[in-house]
Each structure stands twice: as C-alpha cells, then as structure tokens.
Amino acid sequence: xxxxxxxxxxxxxxxxxxxxxxxxxxxxxxxxxxxxxxxxxxxxxxxxxxxxxxxxxxxxxxxxxxxxxxxxxxxxxxxxxxxxxxxxxxxxxxxxxxxxxxxxxxxxxxxxxxxxxxxxxxxxxxxxxxxxxxxxxxxxxxxxxxxxxxxxxxxxxxxxxxxxxxxxxxxxxxxxxxxxxxxxxxxxxxxxxxx
Amino acid sequence: xxxxxxxxxxxxxxxxxxxxxxxxxxxxxxxxxxxxxxxxxxxxxxxxxxxxxxxxxxxxxxxxxxxxxxxxxxxxxxxxxxxxxxxxxxxxxxxxxxxxxxxxxxxxxxxxxxxxxxxxxxxxxxxxxxxxxxxxxxxxxxxxxxxxxxxxxxxxxxxxxxxxxxxxxxxxxxxxxxxxxxxxxxxxxxxxxxx
DNA sequence: TAGGTGATGACATCGGATGTCATGAGGTGT
DNA sequence: ACACCTCATGACATCCGATGTCATCACCTA
Numbered sequence: 001x002x003x004x005x006x007x008x009x010x011x012x013x014x015x016x017x018x019x020x021x022x023x024x025x026x027x028x029x030x031x032x033x034x035x036x037x038x039x040x041x042x043x044x045x046x047x048x049x050x051x052x053x054x055x056x057x058x059x060x061x062x063x064x065x066x067x068x069x070x071x072x073x074x075x076x077x078x079x080x081x082x083x084x085x086x087x088x089x090x091x092x093x094x095x096x097x098x099x100x101x102x103x104x105x106x107x108x109x110x111x112x113x114x115x116x117x118x119x120x121x122x123x124x125x126x127x128x129x130x131x132x133x134x135x136x137x138x139x140x141x142x143x144x145x146x147x148x149x150x151x152x153x154x155x156x157x158x159x160x161x162x163x164x165x166x167x168x169x170x171x172x173x174x175x176x177x178x179x180x181x182x183x184x185x186x187x188x189x190x191x192x193x194x195x
Numbered sequence: 196x197x198x199x200x201x202x203x204x205x206x207x208x209x210x211x212x213x214x215x216x217x218x219x220x221x222x223x224x225x226x227x228x229x230x231x232x233x234x235x236x237x238x239x240x241x242x243x244x245x246x247x248x249x250x251x252x253x254x255x256x257x258x259x260x261x262x263x264x265x266x267x268x269x270x271x272x273x274x275x276x277x278x279x280x281x282x283x284x285x286x287x288x289x290x291x292x293x294x295x296x297x298x299x300x301x302x303x304x305x306x307x308x309x310x311x312x313x314x315x316x317x318x319x320x321x322x323x324x325x326x327x328x329x330x331x332x333x334x335x336x337x338x339x340x341x342x343x344x345x346x347x348x349x350x351x352x353x354x355x356x357x358x359x360x361x362x363x364x365x366x367x368x369x370x371x372x373x374x375x376x377x378x379x380x381x382x383x384x385x386x387x388x389x390x
Numbered sequence: 391t392a393g394g395t396g397a398t399g400a401c402a403t404c405g406g407a408t409g410t411c412a413t414g415a416g417g418t419g420t
Numbered sequence: 421a422c423a424c425c426t427c428a429t430g431a432c433a434t435c436c437g438a439t440g441t442c443a444t445c446a447c448c449t450a
Contacts, residue, residue, distance in 0.1 A: 003446045004398065029436065040399055045438065079380055113316070120315040121308070145352050146377055153344040161337070182341055185274055187382035198415045199429065224405065235430055240407065 009047050009057075011037040016054040021104055025051075025112040052118040055105060059122070063129035066090060070133030079139055083151050084179055086133075091158070091172040099167045106163055127152035154178050204242050204252075206232040211249040216299055220246075220307040247313040250300060254317070258324035261285060265328030274334055278346050279374055281328075286353070286367040294362045301358055322347035349373050 005011070015036035019028040030051055034044050048054045069086040077085065095102075109115040131148030135141065158175040165174075200206070210231035214223040225246055229239050243249045264281040272280060290297075304310040326343030330336065353370040360369075 003444095008397080030438090031436090041437090042400080042439090043398055046397080049438095051437065116319075117312040117316045120319060121312045124311075124315060142352075142356070142373065143376060143380060146348065146373060147380055149348040149352065150345055150377065150381075153341065153348060157337075157340050157344065178337065178341060181338060182345065183381045185338060185342055186345075186378045198413095203428080225407090226405085236406090237408090237431080238429055241428080244407095246406065 005038060008037070008039055008043065012039065012044060012047055013054055013058065017105065017108065020055070020108045025108060025115060052115055055109065055115065056118060056122050062090070062094070063126050065094065066126065067129045067133050070130065071136060073137075075137070079134060079137075079143060079147050082134070082137065083130075083147065084176075086130075087151065087155060087175055087179070088172055090155075091170075091175045095159075095162075095171050099163070102159075103163050103166075106160075123152055123156055126155070150182070154182060200233060203232070203234055203238065207234065207239060207242060208249055208253065212300065212303065215250070215303045220303060220310060247310055250303065250310065251313060251317050257285070257289070258321050260289070261321065262324045262328050265325065266331060268332075270332070274329060274332075274338060274342050277329070277332065278325075278342065279371075281325075282346060282350055282370055282374070283367055285350075286365075286370045290354075290357075290366050294358070297354075298358050298361075301355075318347055318351055321350070345377070349377060 012033060016028070016033045019033055019036065030044050031041050033054075034041050044051075044054075048057060066086055069089050070082055073082045073085050109119050127149045130151045131144045134144035134148060139147075154175060158171060158178050161174050161178075162169070162171045207228060211223070211228045214228055214231065225239050226236050228249075229236050239249075243252060261281055264284050265277055268277045268280050304314050322344045324343075325346045326339045329339035329343060334342075349370060353366060353373050356369050356373075357364070357366045
C-alpha cells in the first residue's frame with residue numbers, strides 16, 4: 001500500500017471548493033483545507049502557489065488548447081474566421097458536464113475581490129495565447145493585440161451568460177450570437193473619421 | 196503649526212513608487228515605505244486597503260468621469276458613436292503631463308504578478324462603468340456588456356502603445372486608429388453564419 | 391540490497407493585514 | 421475662555437498567508 005492517499009492535489013481542490021462555498025473564502029484557512037484533505041499546510045503550498053490558485057489550477061490547459069487550434073486552422077483564413085473557427089471548437093468540445101461545477105465556482109469567485117483579480121489574470125493569459133496565435137499566423141502586432149483581447153471578451157461574456165441561463169442554450173450558440181452582435185455594433189454605423 | 200505634516204496620502208504614494216522602482220515591489224516592506232514618509236504601518240493601511248493599492252488610488256476618478264461623458268453625450272448617438280465621443284474626450288483631456296509617471300508606474304506593475312492582477316481589476320471597473328453608461332442609455336444588456344469590455348480593450352491597448360511610443364503620437368490619435376482597426380477587422384469579412 | 395528519487399511532514403520565520411485603545415491638535419458652541 | 425467633539429495618527433497585539441530548510445520514508449532502479 002502507498003505511503004500516502006492518492007490524488008493529493010484533487011483532494012485539496014475539492015476540499016477547498018467545498019469549504020469556500022460553505023463558509024466563505026476569507027473565512028477558510030489553509031490549515032482547515034489541509035486538515036479536511038488529510039495533509040499539511042506546507043503541502044498545500046507545494047501544489048498551489050497561493051490560496052487562490054487552488055480554484056484555477058484545473059483550467060490551466062485552455063490557453064494551450066486554443067493556441068493549438070489556431071495553429072492548425074487553415075492558413076488562408078483571416079483573423080476573424082480563425083477566431084470563429086477556434087472559439088467554436090472550444091465551445092463545442094471543452095465544457096460538457098462542467099455546468100454545475102462552474103456555477104458553484106463562479107459564486108465563490110464573485111464573493112471575493114482577490115479571487116476576481118486572479119480570474120481576470122487567467123482571462124488575460126487566454127487573451128495572450130490568442131494574441132500569440134495571431135502573431136504566429138503573420139497578423140500584425142496591433143491587430144493581434146486588439147483582436148486577441150476582443151476574442152477573450154466574447155469568450156468570457158459567452159461563458160458567463162451560459163451559466164446565467166443555466167445551460168438552456170449551448171455555449172456554442174451563445175458565442176456565435178455574441179460574435180455576430182459585436183460585428184453588427186461595430187459595423188453598422190459608417191466611420192466617423194474616414195481617411 | 197499642524198500636529199502632522201500635510202498630505203500623508205501623497206507622501207505615501209510617492210515614497211512607495213520610488214522604493215518599488217529602486218528595489219522592487221516584493222522587496223519593499225510597508226514599514227520601509229512609512230518610515231520614508233514619516234508615518235507608521237497602521238496609517239498606511241488606513242489610506243490604502245493593501246500594499247498594491249498605493250499604486251492605483253490616484254486614478255480612481257477615471258471611471259466616474261467616463262460615465263459622466265457618456266451620460267452627457269447626445270441622446271441620438273448609437274453605441275459606437277457614444278463610445279468614440281467619450282473615449283476621445285478622455286484621451287484628449289486627461290493624460291497631459293502624465294507620460295513619464297505612467298511609464299515608471301507601468302514598469303513597476305509589469306515586474307509583479309500581483310500588481311498586474313490589481314491593474315486588471317481596475318480595468319474591469321472601467322469596463323463596468325462604460326457598460327453601465329450604455330445601460331443608462333437604453334442599450335440592451337448583452338450589447339452593453341460586450342461593447343463596454345471592447346471599449347476598455349481599445350482604451351488599454353491605446354494607452355499601452357502610447358507609452359511604448361514615448362508620446363511620439365497622441366493618445367487620441369492612437370485611440371482613433373485602434374477603433375478603426377477593430378472596425379475593419381470585424382467588418383471586412385462577410386459573416387460566416389448568416390441568419 | 392544498496393542507493394537514488396520525489397512527495398510529504400515538521401518546524402521556524404517573515405511580513406501583510408486588522409482590531410483596539412490611546413493621544414492630541416483643531417474646530418465648535420456657549 | 422472653557423469644555424467638548426472630531427478625527428487623523430500612534431502604539432501595541434495578533435492572525436494567517438507564504439516560504440525556507442531539513443527530515444522521513446515508500447517506491448523505483450541497478
């Protein structure tokens with residue numbers, strides 16, 4: 001038999017989310033989490049850089065996944081079509097069965113300003129991955145920066161609304177709607193300053 | 196004569212930026228900052244909620260200012276024109292003489308992940324102010340959320356590039372360029388999914 | 391069976407953050 | 421002129437998040 005129980009990391013993640021949801025993030029100490037998981041405080045910080053990170057480590061794979069999709073997209077696609085292609089693949093393949101977990105997690109994150117900051121940083125990492133994807137496709141720097149961040153906005157607003165609607169519409173459907181809505185808002189009026 | 200030296204807050208802000216720039220954010224303790232400013236640790240935390248906040252308190256007035264501009268914009272303007280009108284006023288009136296300060300501050304923020312997170316939260320507050328401005332003008336919720344965040348993206352990318360270029364182009368000019376570029380990228384290609 | 395590897399435990403310490411009470415200058419009212 | 425209030429700050433105590441260091445011991449490999 002093993003010296004320790006298996007999946008220390010997963011046990012810490014589950015114990016943390018449960019305690020945060022029950023008694024609040026600030027009101028939960030790391031020793032409480034580790035006691036619940038049968039580990040020590042020091043071990044918690046070996047798995048997660050800080051107390052917040054335990055809520056975000058699970059989704060670390062998303063930025064590289066999007067980067068891979070963008071790299072594999074047909075070379076002839078422009079920035080907008082590369083974006084729709086990649087975002088729609090993500091929406092259609094990576095969020096099955098996570099609705100309840102994500103709703104519980106969002107409630108905890110919304111209850112604490114520090115967690116909200118960490119979430120924004122994770123969203124920025126996603127935006128940077130998309131930006132790098134554009135750069136690798138030869139898109140100029142300014143367009144890459146702008147469209148990378150815009151893509152992250154569409155993704156995050158869609159995910160948020162998907163949770164709001166409790167899954168009654170698909171994430172893919174919402175993302176397509178929001179991409180189209182963005183296009184209409186920015187394109188409907190003639191430019192005020194033409195050169 | 197006053198019991199204490201005047202402008203405790205300003206003295207703390209200046210001492211903090213100077214120490215952070217000279218020896219790093221993590222390597223600077225709050226007692227060091229307060230010693231430099233001739234105050235105590237407890238007083239620091241009376242003025243700023245935490246050590247990071249001392250770098251951001253100065254720009255707290257921006258979101259309400261944008262909200263005011265949006266409220267005062269002609270009622271017949273659509274979302275896009277309201278946005279350009281307000282952003283361009285901000286760009287043209289609120290950043291004179293701040294270039295060197297903002298460059299020094301950005302260097303400190305970039306050196307520390309925690310400061311980057313705090314900056315992102317401040318940018319989100321700006322996005323939320325813009326979103327609320329749209330809601331108050333009767334724009335629907337989804338469009339308000341999307342365009343509010345898009346506006347913050349354009350603003351932040353422009354500000355960042357203004358600092359990169361050392362002020363050789365005006366912030367106003369850059370913002371107009373980036374608005375136009377966004378419009379072209381999203382509008383140039385026909386929608387992949389038309390209804 | 392001997393030694394290496396790697397995850398964990400145990401202990402110590404630093405500093406960020408907060409609660410509480412004391413202090414004393416400036417303002418206010420009578 | 422006197423008493424009182426207000427409020428920014430000082431002084432002190434404490435909690436806990438975060439990190440460095442060394443010991444421990446199952447598992448793997450040769």
